[in-house]
Amino acid sequence: MSIKVLLPTAFVRHTDGVKKVDSAATNLPGLVDDLGVKFPALGAHIKDEQGKLRPFINVYVNDEDIRFLGGESHTFEDGDEIMLIPSIAGGCV
Amino acid sequence: MSSGACAPYDLKCKECGKSYGNQPLSICDECFSPLEVFYDLDAVKGSVTRESIAAGPASIWRYRALLPIPEGFQPDLPVGFTPLVKANNLGKRLGASDIYVKNDAVCFPTLSFKDRVVAVALANARYFGFDTVGASSTGNLANSVAAQAARLGLKSCILIPADLEPAKILNTLIYGARLVRIDGNYDHVNRLCSLIADQYNWGFVNVNLRPYYAEGSKTMGYEIAEQLGWRLPDNVVVPMAGGSLIRKIKKAFDELVYLGIVEAKHVKFFGAQATGCSPITHAVKNNLERHEPQKPNTIARSLAIGNPADGPYAARLIRDTGGWGEDVSDVEVVSGIQELAETEGIFTETAGGVTTAVTAKLFAQGRIGKDETTVVCITGNGLKTTDVLQGRYDIGRAVKPRLAEFDAYLRELDGLPAEEAELVAQ
Numbered sequence: 172m173s174i175k176v177l178l179p180t181a182f183v184r185h186t187d188g189v190k191k192v193d194s195a196a197t198n199l200p201g202l203v204d205d206l207g208v209k210f211p212a213l214g215a216h217i218k219d220e221q222g223k224l225r226p227f228i229n230v231y232v233n234d235e236d237i238r239f240l241g242g243e244s245h246t247f248e249d250g251d252e253i254m255l256i257p258s259i260a261g262g263c264v
Numbered sequence: 265m266s267s268g269a270c271a272p273y274d275l276k277c278k279e280c281g282k283s284y285g286n287q288p289l290s291i292c293d294e295c296f297s298p299l300e301v302f303y304d305l306d307a308v309k310g311s312v313t314r315e316s317i318a319a320g321p322a323s324i325w326r327y328r329a330l331l332p333i334p335e336g337f338q339p340d341l342p343v344g345f346t347p348l349v350k351a352n353n354l355g356k357r358l359g360a361s362d363i364y365v366k367n368d369a370v371c372f373p374t375l376s377f378k379d380r381v382v383a384v385a386l387a388n389a390r391y392f393g394f395d396t397v398g399a400s401s402t403g404n405l406a407n408s409v410a411a412q413a414a415r416l417g418l419k420s421c422i423l424i425p426a427d428l429e430p431a432k433i434l435n436t437l438i439y440g441a442r443l444v445r446i447d448g449n450y451d452h453v454n455r456l457c458s459l460i461a462d463q464y465n466w467g468f469v470n471v472n473l474r475p476y477y478a479e480g481s482k483t484m485g486y487e488i489a490e491q492l493g494w495r496l497p498d499n500v501v502v503p504m505a506g507g508s509l510i511r512k513i514k515k516a517f518d519e520l521v522y523l524g525i526v527e528a529k530h531v532k533f534f535g536a537q538a539t540g541c542s543p544i545t546h547a548v549k550n551n552l553e554r555h556e557p558q559k560p561n562t563i564a565r566s567l568a569i570g571n572p573a574d575g576p577y578a579a580r581l582i583r584d585t586g587g588w589g590e591d592v593s594d595v596e597v598v599s600g601i602q603e604l605a606e607t608e609g610i611f612t613e614t615a616g617g618v619t620t621a622v623t624a625k626l627f628a629q630g631r632i633g634k635d636e637t638t639v640v641c642i643t644g645n646g647l648k649t650t651d652v653l654q655g656r657y658d659i660g661r662a663v664k665p666r667l668a669e670f671d672a673y674l675r676e677l678d679g680l681p682a683e684e685a686e687l688v689a690q
Contacts (some may be wrong), residue, residue, distance in 0.1 A: 180462040181291040226554060227279075229571070231455065236571065238557050254553060256297070256458055257291040259572045262567045 172197065174251045176206070181257050185213035194253075199230060200241045202253065227258045269311055270329045271303040275322070275475055286332075287394045288467060290474040298573065298667035299475045301332045302340050303502050305522055313368075314494055314525055318487075323338050323372075324483040325378055330519060331384055331483070332476045337449050342414060343383040344483050348370050348491035348639070351375040353607035353619075360629045362637045364497070365604070366488055368644065374411045374435065375645035376404035376613075377509070381480035382412050385469035394467035395419060400457035401470075402505070403432030410441035410513045411471055420464065423453050428565065431648045449560055451571050454690040469594055471639045481509045485516025489526050496521075498636035499587070501626065504535040504544050505678040507578030513517050514581055532587040534632070535578060536622035537590040538562035539615075541570055547579040548589030555579060563594045564614040564642060588631050591623040598652055600624070604642070611646035619643070 176192050182189060192209060196202035196232050197199040207214025219225050230237040237245055247253070275284040277292035278300045284292075292659050313328045320326030324344035333339075338495050347367045355363040368377035383407065389397045396419040398407045404423040413420035422436055426445040436443050454470075455523055461471040469477045489496055502510040510533055510554055519524045537545045540562030547555035555575040560568035572578070580600045592600070597614050600621030605611050612620070626632045663673045 179291075179458070181293050181296055184293050196663055217296065225575070227295075229455075234452070236451070236557055239559070256453075256455055257296045258571070 172246050172247075172249050174192070174202075174249070174253055176202065177252065177254045179256050182213055182217075185216055186210045192215060199224065199237060200207050202247075208230055229258050231256065232256070266357070270331075270333065271305055271308045271312075273301050273303045273332045275299045276302045286334075286480055288388070288394075288472040290472055294388075301475050301479050302308075303330070303519075304641050305330075305519060308486060309523055312523055312525070314490075315523075317490065323568075324383060325413050327483055327486045330486070331481050331518070333384065333387050336389065337387045338371060339383065341373060341383065341412065343372055343379045344368075345487060348488060349608065349610075351528055351608050351640070354604065357603065357607060357622050360627055361635050363623075363656070364492070364635035364637070364639045365608060365610060366484065366491075366555065366639055366641045367610055368484070369610055369616065369642050369646065373415075374404070374407040376408065376590075377481070377484060377641075378404040378408040379404075379470075380414070380483050381406040381477045382469060384480035385467070385473045386416055387410050388473055389418065389467035389469070390416060390474075392467060393460070394465070396421060396464075397467045397469060397473075398422060398423075398460070398471075399469045400450070400566060403428050403436075403648065404566055405470065405473075406441070406443070407432060407439075408435040408649075410436045412661055413441065414439040421612040423457055423460075424499070425449050425453055425565075427521070428649055429649055429652070431517035431650065447531045450565075450569050453558075454569075455542065469520075478508050478512060478641065482516035482519070482652065484509065484641065484667035486520065487512035487516060489520050492637070492639075494526050496526055496531050497639045498529075499532045499534060499632050499638040501534045501536060501619055501623045501632075501640045503567055503615045504537050504578055504640065505569045505572065505615075507535075507572040509575055509643070510535055510578050511643070518590035531585060533582050533585045534587040534620045534622070534626055535582050535589040537589070537591040538564040538567055538597060539593050539619050540564070541568045542589075542591040543570060544572060544575045544578050545591045546591035547575065548582050552579070552584075563595075563649075564597055565649075566613065567613045588626065590622045590625050590629075590631075591619060592625060595624075596621040598656070601646060601653070602656075610642060612642045613644035613646050613649040614652055615644050615645070616642040 194205045194206045279297035280295045323342040324343045325339045351363045351365045398421040400423045423444045461468045467478040516567045521528045541560035543555040543558045557571040560570045597617040600617035604620045
């Protein structure tokens with residue numbers, strides 16, 4: 172079981188420039204923990220006081236927002252591509 | 265063109281407060297929250313006055329001292345300063361005695377409020393040395409970036425959802441912009457743009473230039489206050505897509521109060537969305553701290569952002585000011601467009617239909633008092649979304665160029681039987 176994780180440029184200061192990483196995590200809380208192990212500096216920044224992923228970071232599983240898939244309870248599958256992108260959005264008004 | 269000294273400004277994280285100076289950046293690298301432009305307003309207290317503003321040009325540049333405009337930038341497009349019209353006819357229909365329409369359907373140069381934000385973004389794009397600018401857009405932003413980039417001699421590359429209205433596509437291509445239609449909705453387009461901005465050295469107005477860009481929205485708030493005779497309204501009704509405009513109007517009002525230019529007043533903020541994409545009004549109605557993202561399904565495509573970046577801030581603002589968030593169906597959106605045109609002679613696009621219909625609903629619900637001063641923000645022009653009116657009007661038959669034929673035709677339109685109309689004609 173392995174997933175591919177793509178990290179945004181905003182993270183690289185805490186990952187020594189790494190933007191792609193493989194993980195064996197099976198769900199989002201597992202991935203947040205794993206990123207904290209792989210990149211201790213990043214772990215301290217992406218978690219809020221409750222140890223959860225900060226609210227402005229969006230998570231996409233194979234192009235789908237994880238919140239449409241069940242959020243933290245969603246189980247990753249082998250080969251999934253996970254993208255973490257800070258919320259910047261924009262649009263009209 | 266500036267009036268008086270400008271307030272010094274820089275980027276700070278809205279959540280953790282880290283300072284970033286001035287650079288093309290929109291995300292805090294400590295807590296990954298959005299960055300915002302903060303000003304040292306004390307530096308201009310007393311020098312930015314009603315008189316200094318009034319002495320400026322009839323455009324957003326009269327507020328330059330309160331905007332993040334780099335020193336030395338010479339604006340040459342008279343963007344903004346659109347009419348604020350007293351809407352007595354609409355008021356009669358809604359039972360409102362003091363209602364105004366802020367009419368950005370006629371904003372210069374591309375007929376939407378987006379001209380304001382793009383003007384500020386491109387001033388900064390040039391300052392940061394970008395030769396190509398871009399945007400992820402639901403249409404109006406695409407038009408404005410394309411037009412203003414052409415004027416400034418910058419290249420532009422615009423990404424839009426593939427199914428956008430034909431008029432908005434044409435209104436982008438005409439300026440020579442490179443347009444890329446993405447097979448997905450706005451949220452897909454936006455996500456792709458954040459990846460592109462990482463890879464290409466382009467100034468994306470609503471990605472890496474976003475903090476500056478968003479400040480342009482404040483000018484709508486300044487204009488409302490000035491055009492009301494330097495006073496604040498009781499209520500403002502604002503359409504919401506990303507949720508930025510409503511916040512920036514509030515920021516503008518707060519700054520004017522801080523500078524002593526208008527008297528402090530409690531203003532209620534009301535947000536309008538289409539029911540088919542209503543994450544922010546849903547959050548307001550259900551008292552949610554964070555909105556739940558939605559998959560948009562509405563004809564109001566310029567508001568179709570299912571995961572609005574400023575959603576949590578907008579919902580909080582609405583609640584904190586005692587306003588409300590309301591949404592309307594697509595049928596009501598079209599009725600809203602027609603109602604504003606028939607009562608005030610203002611032809612707005614679907615987003616304006618949303619705002620008008622929501623305003624009617626708020627009065628009907630008693631959430632807005634009928635004698636209070638209420639400003640309805642109309643942000644775009646109806647000529648860009650005529651497709652939603654297809655089949656709504658009968659253009660009638662061609663009439664022969666004779667007076668009798670014309671008389672008969674009018675009676676026919678008034679519903680007289682054909683034979684009787686013919687008799688009258690004879």
